[in-house]
Amino acid sequence: MGVTQNEKSVTLNHESGSSVEIQLYGATVVSWKQGGKERMFVSSKSALDGSKPIRGGIPVVFPIFGPPPSSPPEYAALKQHGFARQQNWTLESTVMDRPEGVSVRLRAPAPPSEFGHNYKLSYVVTLTAHQLSTDLHVVNEDNKEFIFQALLHNYLAVPDVSKIKITGLDKGVQYRDKILDGKIDQWDGSTLVVDRPIDRVYQKVPSQEIKVDDGAGSGFAVRFKGFVDCTIWNPQEETGSKIADMEDKGWERYVCIEPGYVKDFKSLAPGEEFLAQQVITVL
Numbered sequence: 268m269g270v271t272q273n274e275k276s277v278t279l280n281h282e283s284g285s286s287v288e289i290q291l292y293g294a295t296v297v298s299w300k301q302g303g304k305e306r307m308f309v310s311s312k313s314a315l316d317g318s319k320p321i322r323g324g325i326p327v328v329f330p331i332f333g334p335p336p337s338s339p340p341e342y343a344a345l346k347q348h349g350f351a352r353q354q355n356w357t358l359e360s361t362v363m364d365r366p367e368g369v370s371v372r373l374r375a376p377a378p379p380s381e382f383g384h385n386y387k388l389s390y391v392v393t394l395t396a397h398q399l400s401t402d403l404h405v406v407n408e409d410n411k412e413f414i415f416q417a418l419l420h421n422y423l424a425v426p427d428v429s430k431i432k433i434t435g436l437d438k439g440v441q442y443r444d445k446i447l448d449g450k451i452d453q454w455d456g457s458t459l460v461v462d463r464p465i466d467r468v469y470q471k472v473p474s475q476e477i478k479v480d481d482g483a484g485s486g487f488a489v490r491f492k493g494f495v496d497c498t499i500w501n502p503q504e505e506t507g508s509k510i511a512d513m514e515d516k517g518w519e520r521y522v523c524i525e526p527g528y529v530k531d532f533k534s535l536a537p538g539e540e541f542l543a544q545q546v547i548t549v550l
């Protein structure tokens with residue numbers, strides 16, 4: 268049991284044998300071991316020296332998702348997925364260290380001054396025997412409105428992505444298909460399989476729980492609250508082989524199930540708070 272820290276990362280160990288490692292760079296979860304297995308995919312080609320976002324684990328996407336919008340100007344100037352995944356976070360406190368769970372709170376540094384907004388961003392990571400929960404907490408500390416998008420970019424490890432089955436996407440939910448130039452379509456409620464490159468934002472998903480059957484007797488349930496949308500991404504060879512820091516055939520060994528607030532921007536009045544949570548359970 269317990270929490271240990273070195274200059275680059277924080278590790279949580281639970282008495283069940285499960286553990287989680289969080290790099291302070293981006294507050295990126297880079298390992299979750301449960302039941303003797305690694306449950307997160309991290310590309311062996313990923314930079315882990317703070318020079319580039321980590322290709323795998325759970326990057327924290329904030330304050331924008333995807334390419335920058337055309338306005339307002341301070342958002343238009345941002346890089347894809349915003350800057351939180353490239354900031355050096357700090358361990359603020361151990362929230363709990365008990366048989367019920369081990370939990371820490373991390374805090375993002377102040378935003379770049381040219382961004383021109385003042386907020387507090389913290390992240391609570393909690394480990395239990397079968398679950399990993401991560402909560403994002405935003406407080407607008409400015410005297411003006413603050414808008415943002417946020418998403419937890421889970422790279423869930425699976426033995427063979429061509430065998431997985433994804434359920435929980437309700438019939439009638441609208442989704443934006445980025446592979447088809449952002450075409451909006453309506454989901455038919457069926458089981459989703461990865462038989463082609465998939466990059467879709469399912470919008471306002473009522474079930475708030477996506478399940479992945481890994482086709483090998485295990486899988487995940489990703490439950491979320493506060494987050495309303497869910498992106499599902501797997502590039503397959505077509506796009507995956509063009510990603511410089513993706514290991515060869517890496518796309519066969521993960522699926523990204525990404526709860527987020529990304530269709531719209533969330534708006535916070537001065538002093539207002541936003542809390543969004545995900546709980547990933549190994550099935």
Ligand SMILES: O=P(O)(O)OC[C@H]1O[C@H](O)[C@H](O)[C@@H](O)[C@@H]1O
Nearest residue numbers: 347348445466467498499500523
């Ligand atoms: O390469 P990155 O900036 O980490 O983005 C990786 C992926 O993130 C999300 O899943 C997006 O929907 C994809 O369009 C994007 O390719």
